[in-house]
Amino acid sequence: MKVKVVVTPKAAVLDPQGATVRDAMQHLGMPEVRGVRIGKYLEIEIDENGVDVESRLHGLCRDLLSNPVIEDYEVQDFGAAK
Amino acid sequence: MKVKVVVTPKAAVLDPQGATVRDAMQHLGMPEVRGVRIGKYLEIEIDENGVDVESRLHGLCRDLLSNPVIEDYEVQDFGAAK
Numbered sequence: 001m002k003v004k005v006v007v008t009p010k011a012a013v014l015d016p017q018g019a020t021v022r023d024a025m026q027h028l029g030m031p032e033v034r035g036v037r038i039g040k041y042l043e044i045e046i047d048e049n050g051v052d053v054e055s056r057l058h059g060l061c062r063d064l065l066s067n068p069v070i071e072d073y074e075v076q077d078f079g080a081a082k
Numbered sequence: 083m084k085v086k087v088v089v090t091p092k093a094a095v096l097d098p099q100g101a102t103v104r105d106a107m108q109h110l111g112m113p114e115v116r117g118v119r120i121g122k123y124l125e126i127e128i129d130e131n132g133v134d135v136e137s138r139l140h141g142l143c144r145d146l147l148s149n150p151v152i153e154d155y156e157v158q159d160f161g162a163a164k
Contacts, residue, residue: 006123021124024146030138032129041088041123042103047114056112064106 001046003057004076007066008039039071054078083128085139086158089148090121121153136160 009015015037022036042065046053057075066073091097097119104118124147128135139157148155 008123008125018124021147025126025142028142028146030128030132030135030142032132032135033126034129035127037125039123039125041090041121042100043090043119043121044107044115045117046112047116050112050114053112053114060107060110060112064110065103 001048001079003044003046003078005042005044005061005065005073006039006076007042007061007071007073009037010070010072013070040065083130083161085126085128085160087124087126087143087147087155088121088158089124089143089153089155091119092152092154095152122147 009018018036018038021038022033025033025036044057046057050056054075057078061073061075062068091100100118100120103120104115107115107118126139128139132138136157139160143155143157144150
């Protein structure tokens with residue numbers, strides 16, 4: 001099973017990397033770009049045969065993959081077809 | 083309009099960051115994790131009123147946001163509702 005996890009900075013948190021990319025895009029031919037926010041994207045390949053996989057995955061998203069003080073995470077495609 | 087761009091390492095390219103996260107997840111209670119690949123996730127807010135926005139966006143994805151030698155990119159939700 002392939003699960004996707006997206007970790008993004010919370011809306012209230014400054015994202016200097018995103019601001020830099022926004023300025024670069026505006027100068028390189030896309031002045032209509034209003035804002036960019038940059039996060040992490042993880043594709044996780046998981047064996048099907050575990051118990052309680054989803055709750056353990058959420059635990060690790062909170063404890064390992066994101067910093068809950070400044071970031072949100074979202075688990076996508078959990079349980080989708082292989 | 084909010085467009086999402088996902089940049090991932092090509093399948094043939096080593097992803098040491100992903101391998102490290104895979105090992106950490108296996109040791110922290112998810113031995114069923116088989117592999118992790120890590121990429122970038124960008125949320126780009128774009129003004130609606132441009133001409134030819136999509137092709138310019140693809141140009142910048144190629145030239146600025148990804149390294150086409152080792153990375154693939156995917157534009158998601160282009161033209162979706164605001």
